[in-house]
Amino acid sequence: MVGRERGGALTVTAALPRHRARRIPLVIVATALSVGLVVLTIAVALTLGPANVSLVNVRDVITNHLGLTDIPVRVAADAIVWQERLPRALVAAACGAGLGLCGVILQSLLRNPLADPFVLGVSSGASTGAVLFGVFGIGGGVLTLSGGAFLGALVAFGLVLAISRFTGGGTASFILAGIAATQFFSALTSLAVFAFADSDETRGVMFWLLGSLEGVRWDDVVLCAAVVLVGAVVAFASVRPLDAFAFGDDVAASLGIHVARTRMLLLVLTALIAATLVSVAGAIGFVGLVLPHAARLLVGSRHARVIPVTIGLGMVFMIAVDAVSRVAFAPTPLPVGVGTALIGVPVFVALLVRRRRRA
Amino acid sequence: MPFPRRFALLATLTAAALALSGCGASEVVTQKAAATGERSTAYPLTIENCGRAVEVDEAPQRVVSLDQNSTEILLSLGLADRLVGTASWTDPVLPSLAEANDEVPRLSDNAPTYEVVLGADPDFVTASFGRHFAEGGVVTRDRLDETGIGSYLSPTDCSDDRSVNGGGTRTTPLTVDDLYREIRELAEIFDVPSRGDALIASLKKRAAAAVDGVDFGGEKVVFWFADTRTPYVAGGMGAPAILARDTGMSGAFADQTDDWPATSWEAIVEADPDVIVLGDLQRDRFPGDRLKDKIAFLESDPVTRSLDAVKHKRFIALHGAEMNPSIRFVDGLEKIRTWWDENEAGR
Amino acid sequence: MSLLAEHVSWRRGGTLVVDDVSLAPKPGSVVGLLGPNGSGKSSLLRLLQGIARPDEGRVLLDGSDIRHRGRREVARSVAAVTQHATTDVDLTVRDVVRLGRTPHASLWGADRARDDEVVDAALAQAGLTAKADARWHTLSGGEQQRAQIARALAQEPRELLLDEPTNHLDIRHQLELLSLVRSLPVTVVVALHDLNLAAMFCDEVLVMAAGRAVTAGPPADVLTDGLIEEVYGVRCRVTVQGGRPTIAFAPPE
Numbered sequence: 001m002v003g004r005e006r007g008g009a010l011t012v013t014a015a016l017p018r019h020r021a022r023r024i025p026l027v028i029v030a031t032a033l034s035v036g037l038v039v040l041t042i043a044v045a046l047t048l049g050p051a052n053v054s055l056v057n058v059r060d061v062i063t064n065h066l067g068l069t070d071i072p073v074r075v076a077a078d079a080i081v082w083q084e085r086l087p088r089a090l091v092a093a094a095c096g097a098g099l100g101l102c103g104v105i106l107q108s109l110l111r112n113p114l115a116d117p118f119v120l121g122v123s124s125g126a127s128t129g130a131v132l133f134g135v136f137g138i139g140g141g142v143l144t145l146s147g148g149a150f151l152g153a154l155v156a157f158g159l160v161l162a163i164s165r166f167t168g169g170g171t172a173s174f175i176l177a178g179i180a181a182t183q184f185f186s187a188l189t190s191l192a193v194f195a196f197a198d199s200d201e202t203r204g205v206m207f208w209l210l211g212s213l214e215g216v217r218w219d220d221v222v223l224c225a226a227v228v229l230v231g232a233v234v235a236f237a238s239v240r241p242l243d244a245f246a247f248g249d250d251v252a253a254s255l256g257i258h259v260a261r262t263r264m265l266l267l268v269l270t271a272l273i274a275a276t277l278v279s280v281a282g283a284i285g286f287v288g289l290v291l292p293h294a295a296r297l298l299v300g301s302r303h304a305r306v307i308p309v310t311i312g313l314g315m316v317f318m319i320a321v322d323a324v325s326r327v328a329f330a331p332t333p334l335p336v337g338v339g340t341a342l343i344g345v346p347v348f349v350a351l352l353v354r355r356r357r358r359a
Numbered sequence: 360m361p362f363p364r365r366f367a368l369l370a371t372l373t374a375a376a377l378a379l380s381g382c383g384a385s386e387v388v389t390q391k392a393a394a395t396g397e398r399s400t401a402y403p404l405t406i407e408n409c410g411r412a413v414e415v416d417e418a419p420q421r422v423v424s425l426d427q428n429s430t431e432i433l434l435s436l437g438l439a440d441r442l443v444g445t446a447s448w449t450d451p452v453l454p455s456l457a458e459a460n461d462e463v464p465r466l467s468d469n470a471p472t473y474e475v476v477l478g479a480d481p482d483f484v485t486a487s488f489g490r491h492f493a494e495g496g497v498v499t500r501d502r503l504d505e506t507g508i509g510s511y512l513s514p515t516d517c518s519d520d521r522s523v524n525g526g527g528t529r530t531t532p533l534t535v536d537d538l539y540r541e542i543r544e545l546a547e548i549f550d551v552p553s554r555g556d557a558l559i560a561s562l563k564k565r566a567a568a569a570v571d572g573v574d575f576g577g578e579k580v581v582f583w584f585a586d587t588r589t590p591y592v593a594g595g596m597g598a599p600a601i602l603a604r605d606t607g608m609s610g611a612f613a614d615q616t617d618d619w620p621a622t623s624w625e626a627i628v629e630a631d632p633d634v635i636v637l638g639d640l641q642r643d644r645f646p647g648d649r650l651k652d653k654i655a656f657l658e659s660d661p662v663t664r665s666l667d668a669v670k671h672k673r674f675i676a677l678h679g680a681e682m683n684p685s686i687r688f689v690d691g692l693e694k695i696r697t698w699w700d701e702n703e704a705g706r
Numbered sequence: 707m708s709l710l711a712e713h714v715s716w717r718r719g720g721t722l723v724v725d726d727v728s729l730a731p732k733p734g735s736v737v738g739l740l741g742p743n744g745s746g747k748s749s750l751l752r753l754l755q756g757i758a759r760p761d762e763g764r765v766l767l768d769g770s771d772i773r774h775r776g777r778r779e780v781a782r783s784v785a786a787v788t789q790h791a792t793t794d795v796d797l798t799v800r801d802v803v804r805l806g807r808t809p810h811a812s813l814w815g816a817d818r819a820r821d822d823e824v825v826d827a828a829l830a831q832a833g834l835t836a837k838a839d840a841r842w843h844t845l846s847g848g849e850q851q852r853a854q855i856a857r858a859l860a861q862e863p864r865e866l867l868l869d870e871p872t873n874h875l876d877i878r879h880q881l882e883l884l885s886l887v888r889s890l891p892v893t894v895v896v897a898l899h900d901l902n903l904a905a906m907f908c909d910e911v912l913v914m915a916a917g918r919a920v921t922a923g924p925p926a927d928v929l930t931d932g933l934i935e936e937v938y939g940v941r942c943r944v945t946v947q948g949g950r951p952t953i954a955f956a957p958p959e
Contacts (some may be wrong), residue, residue: 051478076480253757256781256809331467331475
């Protein structure tokens with residue numbers, strides 16, 4: 001039975017004999033439900049796509065790879081489900097969770113509800129790095145497209161840090177430095193693309209700039225999952241400092257937070273997560289900005305709740321958008337960054353309307 | 360809490376629906392039919408293809424062609440029954456191949472996705488342009504290898520073992536021999552070498568007839584592929600350079616090593632070409648793709664209408680494929696010949 | 707045992723905002739910081755809090771330099787309420803007060819029951835129990851101030867630093883707040899504008915002008931009409947009743 005104890009925390013009491021009643025915290029129930037939801041979403045997503053793969057095929061492929069069966073499956077069906085759709089779904093989930101997480105952290109750190117992972121200059125830096133590789137072939141065989149993007153992202157972030165340090169170091173100067181870097185690197189990207197690329201290269205790079213999960217492999221899955229996992233652990237450990245930033249640096253300091261150290265740690269963490277995800281999947285917009293707000297609309301502003309809900313929402317949302325991107329305009333793929341906004345905005349507006357009605 | 364409860368209900372229903380539809384007998388995997396070729400190719404066959412060793416164990420039965428040029432070669436080799444998917448169409452198919460092409464599923468008008476390609480269940484994939492095999496393209500050749508699918512890239516796109524379209528640059532000019540090599544190699548792979556020889560012979564014959572007596576005497580030509588704002592013109596090492604060379608024209612941007620570098624109208628005006636070859640593209644993707652749009656632009660734009668070639672309407676219209684390294688270069692030569700007969704023959 | 711400042715000086719942007727000030731409040735007493743705007747009261751409070759570093763001199767907590775103590779450790783002993791604490795985050799009053807428990811949480815979690823007890827007590831002391839679940843943005847300025855006080859109380863500090871806490875409050879709440887603060891077993895250093903309030907509730911006052919400590923001592927001794935005119939530039943008449951002065955101001959001529 002569900003009850004409300006003193007202090008407002010919800011508890012779920014197991015139906016056990018009273019003298020042995022234990023409280024199963026809502027946290028565990030919610031986590032179980034979330035995991036179930038994500039698995040369900042992936043299962044549905046695996047069945048969607050332009051190629052003809054039936055649900056039976058999906059079942060067989062999965063059980064084969066789990067070592068439970070050894071059923072002969074069409075090579076193409078196996079490759080599509082196990083080598084393409086499943087890694088895509090998992091990377092999509094990682095991107096949703098990771099970018100949402102970055103959004104939560106940045107919005108709290110910078111005390112700005114419009115902050116998103118790309119305010120660090122990371123996405124435009126990554127785009128420049130990717131384009132320099134794609135157009136000029138810089139790095140040749142040593143650096144991959146993703147490697148160039150990752151380097152570009154870090155360079156941009158480093159520049160933002162340097163500029164903000166020279167201009168005062170507060171949150172306002174940081175945001176302005178981010179804007180400056182974003183504009184600069186975007187211009188570099190445009191320059192490279194329009195001045196030096198031929199039409200084929202332009203088209204190829206443009207697609208990447210909007211976010212794309214085409215060509216995602218299992219090693220991308222491992223990389224993204226690892227990065228997001230680390231990010232989530234650090235974020236959970238930083239729940240109290242993040243709450244403490246609500247009233248600004250001084251109040252946070254008076255509550256015992258090492259403001260400069262915590263801020264730098266979280267900014268660097270966010271930059272690394274965003275740089276990794278962008279280098280794998282391109283600049284997927286909307287997620288980092290809006291998901292934290294959606295989570296807050298659902299569960300309030302305490303980070304202990306916002307962070308897990310953002311992660312859960314992010315995963316489910318991105319898996320769904322990725323699946324729809326495959327199908328919406330088949331055989332032409334929809335860039336995932338376009339899908340996130342096209343699908344996400346109406347959902348978000350619906351949420352806002354609901355909240356208005358309730359309040 | 361009504362919201363979570365409704366949600367849980369929906370989730371449970373979905374899970375149930377999934378579980379139910381997932382029940383059923385597994386799909387039966389049929390064995391591929393035995394190859395029926397001329398039995399003259401010796402398998403396993405290894406072909407050096409742009410820095411990769413392509414190993415073919417038997418003649419492919421289900422090929423996906425990612426580009427129109429490759430498709431038209433395969434159709435010309437009579438392999439329509441083995442083509443299971445085509446993509447990247449820049450022009451309408453050659454009329455002589457239209458009937459055969461109707462039998463072949465078109466996967467995409469432009470570049471398809473990896474999943475779409477796999478959905479056709481191919482055992483071999485061909486391409487004319489290396490960007491499809493690059494990162495950010497359709498699928499890399501390594502990845503195809505992993506799934507046991509062989510791949511082939513047109514030698515016309517290859518320079519120093521790197522794909523030109525995929526990011527490399529030409530160090531030597533393209534020649535027709537590269538094209539004939541593509542035909543020969545594909546014919547060998549598919550075990551139809553005699554058809555390959557026949558196709559090459561017919562192309563050579565037509566080409567010779569087309570350029571017989573045609574000599575522009577070094578007149579300057581600009582090949583304009585597309586885009587009215589930043590015009591893409593032919594450089595000196597690609598297929599248009601072959602057309603120019605064979606007909607005695609001199610390309611205005613022959614010093615450029617890119618196949619289709621972007622330039623400006625100023626540069627074109629400065630070059631003051633005697634003849635302008637206009638790309639008549641059907642794709643309608645950029646402003647000025649169509650022939651009439653190109654002509655309209657040239658005649659109305661204040662910068663270009665001063666050009667001598669525009670004033671005297673010295674335009675030769677060629678389809679996109681005719682200016683790219685494909686078997687249609689012969690059609691290109693023939694169209695230049697026709698223009699020559701109509702306009703220059705008397706001089 | 708407690709917080710004190712030893713000859714601290716602090717420069718900001720080239721100006722000396724605190725000039726050789728020493729302050730050693732007796733444990734459990736209420737010390738008022740008085741002085742006109744720009745006299746350095748807020749700056750001194752920042753130094754005492756440890757969020758700013760003095761250029762000269764030291765701030766000591768329990769005998770050791772506050773600089774060398776962990777921030778969390780300090781926050782468990784010293785709580786501060788500044789003037790303008792604003793936020794865009796949509797918090798309830800209870801959430802805000804619960805922030806005060808931050809320094810008491812370890813990495814592995816907190817004692818939730820204890821936290822709730824302390825938060826409830828702090829809310830009660832600030833008179834906000836009825837508004838515990840109200841959203842921050844719906845509160846009046848005075849209520850927000852009281853919520854911040856409750857947050858500071860939730861830190862269970864030994865020292866309480868307040869920067870003009872009565873600014874947004876009506877007279878009743880001003881008096882209630884200062885009574886509350888005085889009744890707590892904590893040492894309070896409070897910057898005040900209102901001389902009469904200082905006279906009523908402070909055990910000692912430190913009067914500052916231009917960053918320097920002009921004089922210190924019990925209000926009855928320190929707050930004379932001469933001093934007030936010298937420091938504030940206004941004329942007044944001071945009467946002492948029951949050991950505490952009452953200041954009546956005269957309008958300027």
